[in-house]
Amino acid sequence: MGNVLTIIAQRLMLGLLTLLIVSVVIFAAVNALPGDFAQTVLGQGATPEAVAAIRQDLGLDRSPIQRYFDWLGDALRGDLGTSFAQANFASYTGTNSGATTVAAQIGPRFANTMFLAMVTATIAVPVSIILGVLAALYRNTVFDRAANIFTLSSISSPEFFLAYILILLLAVLNPLLPPLSNIYDGMAFSERLEKSLLPALTLTLVVTAHMMRMTRAAIINLLASPYIEMARLKGLSPARVIVKHALPNALAPIINVVALNLAYLITGVVVVEVVFVYPGIGQLFVDSVKIRDIPVVQACCLIFATAYILLNLTADIMSILSNPRLRHPK
Amino acid sequence: MTKTSNEPLVKIRGLKLEGRSDEVWNPIINGVDLNLMPGEVLGLIGESGAGKSTLGLAAMGFTRDGVRISEGSVEFDGIDLLTASAAVKRGLLGKRIAYVAQSAAASFNPAHRLMDQHVEGPVQHDVMGTAESTEDGIELYRKLRLPNPDEIGFRYPHQVSGGQLQRAMTAMAMSCRPDLIIFDEPTTALDVTTQIEVLASIRDIVEQFNTAAIYITHDLAVVAQMADRIKVLLKGDEVETADTRTMLTAPTQDYTKSLWAVRSFERPQKPAIASGSVPVVSVQNVDAAYGTVPVLHDVSFDMHKGRTVAVVGESGSGKSTTARCITGLLPPASGQIMLDGVALPADYRKRSKDQLQQVQMIYQMADTALNPRMCVGDIIARPVQFYGGLRGADKRKRVDELLEQIELDPAEYYGRLPSELSGGQKQRIGIARALAAEPKFIICDEVTSALDQLVAEGILRLLARLQDELSLTYMFITHDLATVKAIADEVVVMKDGRVVEQGLKNDMFQPPHHPYTDLLLSSVPEMDPDWLTNLLAERGVDNIGDAAVGKMA
Numbered sequence: 005m006g007n008v009l010t011i012i013a014q015r016l017m018l019g020l021l022t023l024l025i026v027s028v029v030i031f032a033a034v035n036a037l038p039g040d041f042a043q044t045v046l047g048q049g050a051t052p053e054a055v056a057a058i059r060q061d062l063g064l065d066r067s068p069i070q071r072y073f074d075w076l077g078d079a080l081r082g083d084l085g086t087s088f089a090q091a092n093f094a095s096y097t098g099t100n101s102g103a104t105t106v107a108a109q110i111g112p113r114f115a116n117t118m119f120l121a122m123v124t125a126t127i128a129v130p131v132s133i134i135l136g137v138l139a140a141l142y143r144n145t146v147f148d149r150a151a152n153i154f155t156l157s158s159i160s161s162p163e164f165f166l167a168y169i170l171i172l173l174l175a176v177l178n179p180l181l182p183p184l185s186n187i188y189d190g191m192a193f194s195e196r197l198e199k200s201l202l203p204a205l206t207l208t209l210v211v212t213a214h215m216m217r218m219t220r221a222a223i224i225n226l227l228a229s230p231y232i233e234m235a236r237l238k239g240l241s242p243a244r245v246i247v248k249h250a251l252p253n254a255l256a257p258i259i260n261v262v263a264l265n266l267a268y269l270i271t272g273v274v275v276v277e278v279v280f281v282y283p284g285i286g287q288l289f290v291d292s293v294k295i296r297d298i299p300v301v302q303a304c305c306l307i308f309a310t311a312y313i314l315l316n317l318t319a320d321i322m323s324i325l326s327n328p329r330l331r332h333p334k
Numbered sequence: 335m336t337k338t339s340n341e342p343l344v345k346i347r348g349l350k351l352e353g354r355s356d357e358v359w360n361p362i363i364n365g366v367d368l369n370l371m372p373g374e375v376l377g378l379i380g381e382s383g384a385g386k387s388t389l390g391l392a393a394m395g396f397t398r399d400g401v402r403i404s405e406g407s408v409e410f411d412g413i414d415l416l417t418a419s420a421a422v423k424r425g426l427l428g429k430r431i432a433y434v435a436q437s438a439a440a441s442f443n444p445a446h447r448l449m450d451q452h453v454e455g456p457v458q459h460d461v462m463g464t465a466e467s468t469e470d471g472i473e474l475y476r477k478l479r480l481p482n483p484d485e486i487g488f489r490y491p492h493q494v495s496g497g498q499l500q501r502a503m504t505a506m507a508m509s510c511r512p513d514l515i516i517f518d519e520p521t522t523a524l525d526v527t528t529q530i531e532v533l534a535s536i537r538d539i540v541e542q543f544n545t546a547a548i549y550i551t552h553d554l555a556v557v558a559q560m561a562d563r564i565k566v567l568l569k570g571d572e573v574e575t576a577d578t579r580t581m582l583t584a585p586t587q588d589y590t591k592s593l594w595a596v597r598s599f600e601r602p603q604k605p606a607i608a609s610g611s612v613p614v615v616s617v618q619n620v621d622a623a624y625g626t627v628p629v630l631h632d633v634s635f636d637m638h639k640g641r642t643v644a645v646v647g648e649s650g651s652g653k654s655t656t657a658r659c660i661t662g663l664l665p666p667a668s669g670q671i672m673l674d675g676v677a678l679p680a681d682y683r684k685r686s687k688d689q690l691q692q693v694q695m696i697y698q699m700a701d702t703a704l705n706p707r708m709c710v711g712d713i714i715a716r717p718v719q720f721y722g723g724l725r726g727a728d729k730r731k732r733v734d735e736l737l738e739q740i741e742l743d744p745a746e747y748y749g750r751l752p753s754e755l756s757g758g759q760k761q762r763i764g765i766a767r768a769l770a771a772e773p774k775f776i777i778c779d780e781v782t783s784a785l786d787q788l789v790a791e792g793i794l795r796l797l798a799r800l801q802d803e804l805s806l807t808y809m810f811i812t813h814d815l816a817t818v819k820a821i822a823d824e825v826v827v828m829k830d831g832r833v834v835e836q837g838l839k840n841d842m843f844q845p846p847h848h849p850y851t852d853l854l855l856s857s858v859p860e861m862d863p864d865w866l867t868n869l870l871a872e873r874g875v876d877n878i879g880d881a882a883v884g885k886m887a
Contacts, residue, residue, distance in 0.1 A: 228399065230440040237396060238455045239427030248454075252445035328445055328490045 008330055012321055019317045023309060027079075030305040031072045034298055040064060041088045041296040062088060075302065084110070084306075085299035089292075106303045110285065114307060116187060117284040120207070121269040123200050128208040129215065129262055136219025136258075141246050143224060155213035167206045167279040174202060185280040203280045207273060211265040218261040222254035256323035263319030270315075271308040341412075343513060343546050344370040344393055349406035351388055351397070351570075362388050362401065363570045372513065373544040377561030377578070379551060379593075381786040382757075384567040386550045390516045393548060394431050395423050411513065429459040432507035436519040438499035442491035448499075449487035452506045461510045474505040477542070478535040497528035504536055508543065515540070517549045521556060525648040525813060526857040527883055533559060533859070534870060552786060554593060555859035558582060559866040566590050578863050592788065594861075599791050601798055603839045604823045607638045612675045614639050614807040615660060615693070615775050620669035622659050629655045630666070630831045637775070637824075640801065642808040644822035644839075646815065646854065652831040653811045657777045660809070661693055673775075691721045694768035698780035700760035704752040710737075710763055711748040717770040736766045740796060758789035765796065775807045782817055794821050815858045819843065827851045853882050 042058035043050055059065050063074075078085060084106035091104050135155070139148045158166060175183035185199045223246060226232060235249040274286035285304060292300035324330050346368040352359040363385045370376050370393075378386050388401060395408055395415030408415045410431065415423060427433075432455075435441035443451060453467040462470065468487070475483035478501040491499060500520055507515050520536065521529040537560055540547050549560045557564055557578075564581045566573040566589070574587045585591050613636035622630040630652050637643045645653045658664040660671050662682030671678045673692055679685050697703035704713055714733045718724050724732055734744035740762040752760055761781060768776050778797065782790035798821060800806060812818060818825055818839070825842040827835040827850065835848040842851065856873075859865060873882075 230435055230437060231443040233398070234433065234435060234441040235443070237394065237427055237433040238458075239424040239429060240454070240458055241424065244458070249443050249445075253443070329492050332490050332493060 007333055008324060011324055011330070015317055015320050019313045022313055026309040026313075027076060027306060028072070030302055030309065031068075031075065034301050034305070035068055035071075037293075037296065039296060041298060044296045045088075045092060062091075075299075079303075079306065083107075084303040087292075087297055087300050089295055089297045089300075106299045109300060110288065110303055110307070112189065113283060113285045113288045116282065117270060117273070117286065119196070120200050120203055120273070120282065120284060121266065123197065123204040124207040124211070124269050125266055127204060128211050128265070131208065132212045132215035133219050133258065135212070136216040137223065137246060137251065139216065139220040140223035140227075140250070141242055143220070148220075151216065155216050158209040159213035163206065163210055163275045164279050166209050167203070167276055170202055170206055170209075171279075174205075183280075185282040187283065200282070203273075203276050203282050206276050206279075207269060210276075211268065214261050214265055215258070219254070219258050222257045223250045226250045226253055252326070255326040259319045259322045259326065260316075263315040267312045267315045270311040340371075342369040343372045343374075343411055344368065344548075345407075345409040346393060347407045349389070349392060349408060350404045351385070351392060352402055352404050353388075354400045354402075359402070359404075361570055363392070365406065366567075366570075366572050368393070368565065370514070370546055370548065372546050374563065375540060375547045375549055375561045377549050377551070377557035377564040378567065379554060379557050379564060380567035380573075381552060381788065383569065385570045386552075386567055387518050389567070390518055390548055390550045391433075393514075394427060394433065394516060396427070425459070428455040428512075429461065429510045430512050431514045431516070432510070432512040434500075434503050434507050434515060434517045434520050437523055438503040438520075439491065439496055439523075441503065442499060444491055447488055447490055448494065448502050448506075452487060452502070452509055455506070455509050459510055467509060471505060471509065474508055474539075475502065477539055478502075478505055479531070480505075495528075497524050497532055500524065500532050501535055504532075504539065508539060508545075511543060512545060514546045514548070517547055517560075519551050522551065522553070526815070527648060527853060529556075530857045530859070530866070530869075533866060536560070537866070553859070554787075555861050555865075558861050558863045559859055566593070582861055582863065599794060599820045601821055604641055606838070607641070611638060613637055613672070614674060615809070616672040616675075617656065617660065618670050618672060620656070620659050620666045620671070622655055622664055622666045624655075624664075628667075628831065630659070632669070633828075633831070633833055634669075635826045635833060635836055637807050637809055639774070639807055640805040641823040642801065642810050642821055643824045643826060644810045644812060644818040645826045645828060646812060646818055647828035648813060648854075650830075651828040653813075653828055654779060655831070656828070657695070657779055657809065657811060660777065661695060687721070691771045692774045693777070694771050694773040694775070695777045695779065696761070696764045696768050696781050699784060700757065700764045701752075701784075703764055704760060706752050708751075709748070710750050710752070710755070713752075713763060714766050714770050717767060721771045732770070736770055739769065739800065740766045742766075756789075757785055758792060761785065761793055762796065765793075765800070769800065769804075773806070775809070777809045777811070779811045780813070781810075783812065783814060790817075791820075797821065815855060827854065850883070 040059070041062065042055045042064065045058065046054055056065070063071065075085065086104050087106050087109050090109065132155075135151050139151050142148050171183045174181050181202050182199055183202065185203055187196050187199050191199075227250065232245060232249055235245045240248075272286075273284065274290055276282070277284040277286045285307070288300065289304040291297075292304065346366060348365050348367065349363060350361065350365050351363040353362045354360075366389060368376070368389075378390060380386050388397075391397060392403060392408060393410075395410070395418065397403060403416060406416075410426065413422070413426070415426075442448065449468055449471055452471040453462075453464050456462040456467040456470075457464055461467075471487055472483050475486060480486050480498055480501050486494065486498065486502070494502065504515075504520070517536065521532050524532060533556065539545075549557060551557050561578050563575065563577045565575040566581075566587070568589050573589050574581075574585065576585075581590070582594075585594060615637045617633055617635050620630055620633045621628065633652070633656055635643065645656065647653050655664065659666045662671075662678065662680065662685055665680035670680070673689060678689055682690065711730075711733055714736055715729055718729050718732050718736075722732065733748070737744040737747060742759065742762060747755075747759075752763070755763065764781070781797075782793050785793065794817065797808065801808060808821075810817070810821060822839045825835075825837065825839055826833055827842075827848065829850050835842070835851045841847075843855070845852070847855075856869065862868075
């Protein structure tokens with residue numbers, strides 16, 4: 005096991021290094037956006053003096069390198085900064101509700117996004133793996149083709165289109181589920197779940213194809229190997245051959261694709277959030293880009309990057325653990 | 335289960351099989367009949383491509399993907415396997431018909447422990463419960479003389495050696511006490527000392543349980559020990575069938591006779607070396623390591639002009655590592671390599687072009703040693719141009735000469751790709767590529783072990799002729815002592831990275847010698863069907879094979 009722990013420690017260090025590099029890229033990219041917050045807020049009538057005043061107020065007049073290290077240092081301490089827009093709003097009204105920090109803005113949104121991602125994953129991962137196993141078992145039959153065509157068409161359709169079709173089918177024609185997912189704090193879990201179900205189903209349709217096809221391909225890839233032939237020659241049923249003998253050896257690629265899709269669920273669901281008016285982090289992100297609220301944009305990017313890196317790291321570690329050679333060294 | 339003894343257990347009639355390649359069905363087996371009585375062991379021999387494995391699997395009613403049975407019938411104990419439903423066949427497979435594959439390492443599922451795979455058959459077929467079958471497995475491991483029978487089953491396949499896996503697989507085949515076992519080249523991938531133990535234990539257990547078996551191999555001496563009756567196949571046709579002793583002493587067909595004759599090729603040993611002559615290559619006190627793992631310990635031997643030095647030993651004994659030291663691919667930790675009395679730089683990157691030119695290599699797997707995208711002419715032309723500096727028409731002329739030397743017609747073969755050649759032809763191209771540099775010294779690394787015996791003999795004869803014509807020096811790495819007998823002048827025996835014995839071939843094949851050499855020599859199966867029985871009687875099961883090696887260490 006010492007061997008495996010070393011590998012995991014190495015991967016963790018690599019993950020941290022990647023995150024550091026990503027933070028540079030995020031900072032550079034966000035600062036390369038045309039225009040800035042001062043100009044956007046003041047609009048057409050901006051005088052150079054007013055712009056300069058706001059810029060100085062927000063610290064935008066300092067050198068980018070200095071700003072990067074300040075931001076990084078604060079972020080390491082858990083302080084993601086103050087939202088330009090909220091600070092601006094607070095200074096107009098003269099009140100300080102305490103909701104001006106980026107963390108306070110992002111926190112509940114991020115929790116909502118995670119909730120939706122988890123509901124989706126709970127449905128999508130088992131469904132796609134079972135579908136993949138069945139497709140491998142009944143490969144080249146009508147079932148296999150139907151499953152492939154269905155998942156491929158759903159991944160090829162635009163997300164909003166899928167969303168509207170589901171709304172039409174499940175909310176309008178058969179009013180089973182609410183078409184809007186306006187969830188708020190303090191909602192009961194069951195109600196929250198019910199409201200999130202339609203977006204979760206839409207996202208399930210979007211992510212199933214990858215996972216299902218990878219499961220199918222990884223299993224079929226192994227079917228020519230001698231130990232599968234051996235299992236067949238032992239007179240085992242086809243289902244047992246696939247589930248017991250092929251699947252455990254096909255896990256590594258499947259885990260990786262699952263991780264990629266989970267990362268997508270956290271970072272890439274803006275369109276679905278908009279359609280269902282779901283208060284997730286994606287919408288906040290797009291709004292912040294529009295008004296050049298740089299601290300929020302940077303924080304969102306950093307969260308997205310962390311999610312990707314963490315999920316890939318988990319996938320790496322799980323792939324390693326799925327290999328008996330590493331779990332049980334000679 | 336009562337069976338009358340005169341009813342065959344397996345009855346195959348007019349069986350034809352076809353394989354699909356390039357959208358066409360080509361015949362693999364063209365109408366074979368086969369009878370196997372209960373408790374009988376039938377040997378199935380032939381070259382690669384003869385259809386042995388395909389026929390063996392068809393006897394189980396099984397075909398691989400891309401293979402189909404086009405005609406004929408296969409009956410097992412009165413059940414027609416070709417028309418039986420998948421469920422009926424599944425009920426027989428594993429339970430009454432079992433299979434032992436060529437590579438146990440690839441045929442055990444890497445994700446499960448040996449014992450879990452062992453008990454799977456009995457449990458799924460409702461023959462025994464898990465606990466009972468586990469106990470039975472341990473008992474079978476003990477019968478097959480596996481070390482630590484109580485514990486070995488709870489390991490994963492990668493934690494167990496190849497020879498042990500092969501026995502564990504035989505135990506797994508036995509788990510439901512089948513009536514028939516198909517052995518598909520079960521010892522081909524093993525060293526001689528390991529092979530002999532596996533052979534002894536397979537034969538023992540098949541006799542104990544009176545199991546019928548089809549034993550597939552290309553090694554005649556092995557089949558002579560195992561089979562009651564032998565069937566010879568050639569390109570999908572049966573050549574002849576007879577009981578083992580008749581087949582060995584009086585084969586009727588020319589093809590069978592030619593198979594038997596392969597082992598008769600033997601070059602006379604060259605006279606002793608004149609004292610004081612400088613060896614072409616001299617390995618002096620070489621130690622080498624992969625990373626921190628030491629592999630070679632104080633290896634020294636000389637190779638003289640125009641002679642063949644065979645380096646023999648089991649896998650892992652350091653034969654190929656010594657070759658890597660000589661070529662400079664692995665710089666030795668200490669010691670040196672001398673070429674014509676001059677020390678060579680340890681690293682090939684520091685050697686001059688002339689020094690590089692003198693040492694060439696021919697590889698075991700001609701398949702992977704030739705660039706699949708280059709035609710034969712270009713493969714040979716590269717060293718001609720690089721070392722000889724020839725271009726244009728001169729280069730072409732030299733390549734044609736080389737192709738003639740290896741007995742391939744230049745007009746026909748110059749433009750071919752490696753994929754359009756047979757295994758033996760590919761190895762000839764490998765030889766031509768080595769010759770193209772006009773070296774003094776060639777390392778032949780297991781050059782014949784991937785080839786069928788007839789083809790291998792052709793390669794050996796070619797190498798012998800070239801040596802006489804060009805006064806080449808060969809270092810011949812092999813684990814096959816028959817090859818050593820055929821071609822070597824001197825022999826170096828290696829074990830665990832040390833030279834345990836060296837000397838002239840004739841001395842080497844005559845006692846007294848080092849006990850390890852003795853063990854290696856006595857482990858090579860002979861064509862005499864009583865050889866294994868006699869050896870076991872003489873030495874006892876604990877003094878053959880790996881068990882004996884273990885005692886020596």
